Amino acid sequence: MAETTLTHTGQTESRPAGWQGIAADWSSDQRAFKNVSWGKAMMWIFLLSDTFIFGCFLLSYMTARASTRVPWPNPSEVFALRIGGSDIPLILIAIMTFVLISSSGTMAMAVNFGYRRDRRKTAILMLLTAALGATFVGMQAFEWTKLITEGVRPWGNPWGAAQFGSTFFMITGFHGTHVTIGVIFLIIVARKVWRGDYDVGRPGFFTSRRGRYENVEIMGLYWHFVDLVWVFIFAFFYLW
Amino acid sequence: MVDVTPADAVPPAEVAEMELYHPHSWWTKYVFSQDAKVIAIQYSGTATAIGLVALVLSWLMRLQLGFPGTFDFITPEAYYQFITMHGMIMVIYLLTALFLGGFGNYLIPLMVGARDMVFPYVNMLSYWIYLLAVLVLVSSFFAPGGPTGAGWTLYPPQAIMTGTPGGQEWGIILMLVSLILFIIGFTMGGLNYVVTVLQARTRGMTMMRLPLTVWGIFTATVMALLAFPALFVACVMMLLDRALGTSFFMPAVVEMGEQLQHNGGSPILFQHLFWFFGHPEVYIVALPAFGIVSDLISTHARKNIFGYRMMVWAIVGIGALSFVVWAHHMYVSGMHPYFGFFFATTTLIIAIPTAIKVYNWVLTLWRGDIHLTIPMLFAMAFIVTFVNGGLTGLFLGNVVVDVPLSDTMFVVAHFHMVMGVAPILVIFGAIYHWYPKVTGRMLNETLGRFHFWVTFLGAYLIFFPMHYIGLMGVPRRYAEMTDVTVMTESAHHLNSFISIMAFIVGFAQIVFLFNLIWSIRHGREAGGNPWRATTLEWQTPQTPPAHGNFGKELPIVYRWAYDYSVPGAKEDFIPQNMPGTFGPSREPA
Numbered sequence: 069m070a071e072t073t074l075t076h077t078g079q080t081e082s083r084p085a086g087w088q089g090i091a092a093d094w095s096s097d098q099r100a101f102k103n104v105s106w107g108k109a110m111m112w113i114f115l116l117s118d119t120f121i122f123g124c125f126l127l128s129y130m131t132a133r134a135s136t137r138v139p140w141p142n143p144s145e146v147f148a149l150r151i152g153g154s155d156i157p158l159i160l161i162a163i164m165t166f167v168l169i170s171s172s173g174t175m176a177m178a179v180n181f182g183y184r185r186d187r188r189k190t191a192i193l194m195l196l197t198a199a200l201g202a203t204f205v206g207m208q209a210f211e212w213t214k215l216i217t218e219g220v221r222p223w224g225n226p227w228g229a230a231q232f233g234s235t236f237f238m239i240t241g242f243h244g245t246h247v248t249i250g251v252i253f254l255i256i257v258a259r260k261v262w263r264g265d266y267d268v269g270r271p272g273f274f275t276s277r278r279g280r281y282e283n284v285e286i287m288g289l290y291w292h293f294v295d296l297v298w299v300f301i302f303a304f305f306y307l308w
Numbered sequence: 309m310v311d312v313t314p315a316d317a318v319p320p321a322e323v324a325e326m327e328l329y330h331p332h333s334w335w336t337k338y339v340f341s342q343d344a345k346v347i348a349i350q351y352s353g354t355a356t357a358i359g360l361v362a363l364v365l366s367w368l369m370r371l372q373l374g375f376p377g378t379f380d381f382i383t384p385e386a387y388y389q390f391i392t393m394h395g396m397i398m399v400i401y402l403l404t405a406l407f408l409g410g411f412g413n414y415l416i417p418l419m420v421g422a423r424d425m426v427f428p429y430v431n432m433l434s435y436w437i438y439l440l441a442v443l444v445l446v447s448s449f450f451a452p453g454g455p456t457g458a459g460w461t462l463y464p465p466q467a468i469m470t471g472t473p474g475g476q477e478w479g480i481i482l483m484l485v486s487l488i489l490f491i492i493g494f495t496m497g498g499l500n501y502v503v504t505v506l507q508a509r510t511r512g513m514t515m516m517r518l519p520l521t522v523w524g525i526f527t528a529t530v531m532a533l534l535a536f537p538a539l540f541v542a543c544v545m546m547l548l549d550r551a552l553g554t555s556f557f558m559p560a561v562v563e564m565g566e567q568l569q570h571n572g573g574s575p576i577l578f579q580h581l582f583w584f585f586g587h588p589e590v591y592i593v594a595l596p597a598f599g600i601v602s603d604l605i606s607t608h609a610r611k612n613i614f615g616y617r618m619m620v621w622a623i624v625g626i627g628a629l630s631f632v633v634w635a636h637h638m639y640v641s642g643m644h645p646y647f648g649f650f651f652a653t654t655t656l657i658i659a660i661p662t663a664i665k666v667y668n669w670v671l672t673l674w675r676g677d678i679h680l681t682i683p684m685l686f687a688m689a690f691i692v693t694f695v696n697g698g699l700t701g702l703f704l705g706n707v708v709v710d711v712p713l714s715d716t717m718f719v720v721a722h723f724h725m726v727m728g729v730a731p732i733l734v735i736f737g738a739i740y741h742w743y744p745k746v747t748g749r750m751l752n753e754t755l756g757r758f759h760f761w762v763t764f765l766g767a768y769l770i771f772f773p774m775h776y777i778g779l780m781g782v783p784r785r786y787a788e789m790t791d792v793t794v795m796t797e798s799a800h801h802l803n804s805f806i807s808i809m810a811f812i813v814g815f816a817q818i819v820f821l822f823n824l825i826w827s828i829r830h831g832r833e834a835g836g837n838p839w840r841a842t843t844l845e846w847q848t849p850q851t852p853p854a855h856g857n858f859g860k861e862l863p864i865v866y867r868w869a870y871d872y873s874v875p876g877a878k879e880d881f882i883p884q885n886m887p888g889t890f891g892p893s894r895e896p897a
Contacts, residue, residue: 099322110426
């Protein structure tokens with residue numbers, strides 16, 4: 069990201085409000101989104117595209133669930149854990165959700181400290197976010213293992229419609245992949261922050277471009293998106 | 309938009325100069341290049357190469373249809389494989405890749421006045437993943453069982469069953485993996501194109517001053533980023549159905565007297581996902597063609613494009629509407645009649661912005677100083693062909709007319725006219741137009757005219773009779789129809805005639821390829837701006853443009869892209885980066 073988000077362009081900052089402001093931006097010179105860097109614009113557009121992927125997955129799941137003629141397994145029984153002699157419905161998933169949402173909090177703090185140029189705190193918070201994300205994936209692996217030992221397979225399960233297992237493994241797996249990729253990139257960016265790459269303008273290994281602290285925020289956009297998607301998966305899968 | 313005269317009225321640069329990667333070796337300069345122009349040529353070369361495979365496949369199909377029973381090696385299974393691979397390659401790996409990866413990469417940075425795409429490294433990855441997708445696709449020809457023969461729409465359940473070639477072998481798996489790779493690769497490039505257009509324009513280049521080529525490619529890319537996800541999801545789910553035995557798309561099926569383990573899936577769900585991608589895909593291919601042809605017509609008729617704003621809004625409108633028409637591909641899937649009514653209505657509404665565009669092209673030509681150059685010939689051929697193909701689209705968009713015509717050769721003729729021949733004509737025109745910029749030399753004129761006339765007339769001789777045999781009721785996707793009542797003697801003769809024409813037109817493409825290679829060394833020197841065009845790519849200091857496109861200083865844009873034949877100006881064109889006021893410009897205020 070060579071270019072900087074110039075906030076002092078010499079232009080008057082006052083723009084018409086509402087739709088007129090949008091029209092003014094779009095019909096203006098050079099950039100449609102003023103003061104939005106290339107990297108951030110690209111991440112937003114990617115997330116829009118990714119939204120369509122998750123949207124298609126969830127719609128397909130809903131189609132399968134709504135049109136099956138076989139009973140759908142009851143989520144509060146399937147996703148219950150036996151703790152201390154009693155079945156607690158959705159307990160694991162509640163913890164997982166809590167962990168993931170918390171990681172959004174640590175991520176937001178990391179972004180804040182990034183803009184304050186506090187290398188240490190930024191890196192630590194990013195690593196904490198990564199750790200929470202890894203915990204989430206770990207618990208997901210536990211949940212998968214539990215379901216598999218109970219006989220749930222992509223092609224069938226003991227309780228009802230075969231599509232239960234197929235959609236469950238597919239969608240949570242696809243989301244888990246997103247989280248895993250996020251964890252990897254969090255670690256990479258945290259390392260760059262820690263090493264001070266963004267302070268000294270060290271060129272990237274692959275891209276040979278100098279990064280900036282804004283990368284932390286762009287990373288955060290992705291991370292919050294993955295969290296948001298989880299909320300929908302949670303609602304449609306576990307609460308329906 | 310009052311900054312026409314003084315240079316100091318141009319706002320200061322909002323973005324610092326782009327940091328470019330400067331290659332150190334032959335490998336990073338020509339192979340693993342981060343320069344959008346090199347990537348464009350890589351994309352185009354790969355797309356053309358795989359397109360040639362699809363061309364040969366169409367010949368093989370025509371051999372079988374025109375002279376059934378003559379060629380023993382074309383079994384019915386092989387015929388299905390040819391159909392499938394021909395369709396998929398042409399639509400995805402040739403047209404989409406060539407328009408967006410090829411023309412998009414070359415023209416967007418040059419036309420908007422940028423040094424490169426915003427993220428050249430990601431752009432480079434995009435090409436290499438595309439190449440990988442192509443290689444996986446090609447590998448299916450050599451896999452056990454051969455490539456898939458499911459038809460290019462890959463409809464389940466038959467796509468993954470034993471009777472279909474490649475259904476229970478490697479074919480379908482390689483096809484799905486290849487598509488998934490293609491989508492990943494395309495997304496990397498597509499994000500680059502969109503952000504470059506939105507955020508990396510040069511000073512003075514407002515969105516409403518962009519050449520229509522950029523508008524077309526830009527809108528198509530946005531559409532692709534929203535439509536390909538549906539195909540991605542469909543591919544993942546079918547891959548799981550095939551590899552893991554899930555039942556997303558597979559209902560309970562009895563095959564060879566044996567109940568398959570699949571149960572309770574919905575084949576219609578696949579159709580919805582596929583066509584939610586598939587219909588926008590038609591316009592992903594068509595919109596860049598619309599944009600490019602607008603610029604070709606304006607430049608070679610020495611006249612500003614008629615109704616620039618309407619052209620832009622028509623492009624955007626078509627793009628938006630194309631997301632709500634997908635089920636017109638599914639009228640015979642047993643859908644509710646009201647559903648069909650809705651989709652027929654939206655389908656016919658698309659005819660309005662499309663017609664606006666056609667009228668505007670014609671009105672641009674009207675009283676223009678028309679130069680019958682090869683790009684112009686192709687552009688005019690496009691208008692005619694597109695109108696022809698579009699009109700049969702009105703037939704097929706209506707449910708009651710579609711039902712009897714569905715799955716006949718009429719449909720084949722329709723979509724080949726509208727999304728095969730028409731965009732390809734634009735591609736040819738565009739190559740003749742921009743080849744001088746890419747290589748510094750003109751393509752050979754004589755060979756070019758030969759190529760044009762054979763291709764244009766030949767395409768009509770192929771596809772007009774095909775409409776006719778379709779109306780007679782000849783179905784598509786049948787390898788052999790010797791003893792069927794609809795296959796009358798005359799239909800047989802027409803089929804043989806079409807096949808011979810297909811060979812002639814195919815031969816003309818070989819001549820074209822020869823011209824492409826021959827002219828690199830032996831073509832006439834073109835100079836920097838042989839067509840006397842206004843857009844920025846013709847104003848570069850070097851031809852072909854060097855790394856970074858524009859020398860030391862980025863150009864500053866003072867006007868729209870269509871100041872041709874402005875009264876009072878010395879020349880009949882005013883480049884976009886030329887300051888000053890000349891006569892009454894028709895640039896919309």
